[in-house]
Amino acid sequence: MKIRIVFVALLCLLTGAAASLAGETRRFANQFGTAEVPVAPRCVVSLHDFSLTTQLLELGITPCGSSGRKRLFDETIFRGASQRYDTSAIRYVGTHQAPDIETIAALKPDLIVGLSYHKGLRGKLSSIAPVVLLPVREKGIMVYAEQLADLVGKSARYLELQKEYRSLAGEFAKRVDDPDTITVTPMEIYRDGFRIIGRGGMEQVIADFGLGHVPAFNNSSRDIPYSLERLSDFDSDVIIDTYEEMLGEEAETKAFRSTAQWQNLFAVRNRQFLYFNRSRYGETMNGLIGSATLLLSHIGERKILKQIDGNTSPQHN
Numbered sequence: 001m002k003i004r005i006v007f008v009a010l011l012c013l014l015t016g017a018a019a020s021l022a023g024e025t026r027r028f029a030n031q032f033g034t035a036e037v038p039v040a041p042r043c044v045v046s047l048h049d050f051s052l053t054t055q056l057l058e059l060g061i062t063p064c065g066s067s068g069r070k071r072l073f074d075e076t077i078f079r080g081a082s083q084r085y086d087t088s089a090i091r092y093v094g095t096h097q098a099p100d101i102e103t104i105a106a107l108k109p110d111l112i113v114g115l116s117y118h119k120g121l122r123g124k125l126s127s128i129a130p131v132v133l134l135p136v137r138e139k140g141i142m143v144y145a146e147q148l149a150d151l152v153g154k155s156a157r158y159l160e161l162q163k164e165y166r167s168l169a170g171e172f173a174k175r176v177d178d179p180d181t182i183t184v185t186p187m188e189i190y191r192d193g194f195r196i197i198g199r200g201g202m203e204q205v206i207a208d209f210g211l212g213h214v215p216a217f218n219n220s221s222r223d224i225p226y227s228l229e230r231l232s233d234f235d236s237d238v239i240i241d242t243y244e245e246m247l248g249e250e251a252e253t254k255a256f257r258s259t260a261q262w263q264n265l266f267a268v269r270n271r272q273f274l275y276f277n278r279s280r281y282g283e284t285m286n287g288l289i290g291s292a293t294l295l296l297s298h299i300g301e302r303k304i305l306k307q308i309d310g311n312t313s314p315q316h317n
Helices: 002-023 049-059 101-107 116-126 141-151 155-175 202-209 228-234 285-300
Strands: 025-030 033-038 044-046 111-115 131-134 184-189 193-195 238-243 273-277
Touching (some): 025 131, 111 116, 111 141, 131 141, 141 285, 155 285, 184 202, 193 228, 273 285
Parallel strands (some): 184 238
8 A cells, every 4th residue: 555655656746747847948049039948848840841850750759740741632741751750640730831820720839840931930830839940951950950959858869860970971081082082963853954952961961071073063053943954064973863752753753864964974874873762861860871871882982983184084982
């Protein structure tokens, strides 16, 4: 009887402590402003699936709601997460460009996280719960992931992931001399054109590994599409593209990859075109680790053919 009384008392203490912690708040500040946020968030709504939702899941937090992709009569796709995690408990709250305010309000969240371009929605969303915008595009994955981990009380897990990523960068540096002499172009191919963009933190990995670029890359813009005629300007030792398997993007770009302009690229002719499933390498810490592991394997642990002075004569790294 005494044991039972002690157990019940202990349970009450723990429950009371948890309830107290759940109601406790603190001030969080970053470049987008300050917000009074819960110390232990109960229900987090994510406004971007590929970056924020997947990073939350990697940290061990399942958001109660998230933006995603939804087609008529099809299941919701949370990019970067649906193939890797159980997302059945996550409520779809619209697209990342146009989240559904009413659906979010119905979830009664105590924290909403978004990106800088959600600034225009901040006023409406702040009437529902504290809103924190994170600098994915402005500061990169490591900075925003650190802030997100701090928000949800998972800083220790973030530091573990950071250590793993830095160890991969160190291993690459040991294996590759003069990495800046290897030119790499990350791009995203569409049906009739392409953009210079590296998903899954690929651009950050390329920079952290010290790899080089062709002149056209340094003068390019991420935000504008390029036509097939511009493809040769980005002819590099290594070209990287990603595809979203769940959205059928590989089949949609098959015609582009069958053109003479594509087939004549140095990287394509020399089997140095790397094609990765984007869902497995999101804009997250594990995305960085995955991308770093791939580049360590495909560049750091093999002989890479290089173009010499812009012509197609190869040499070994």
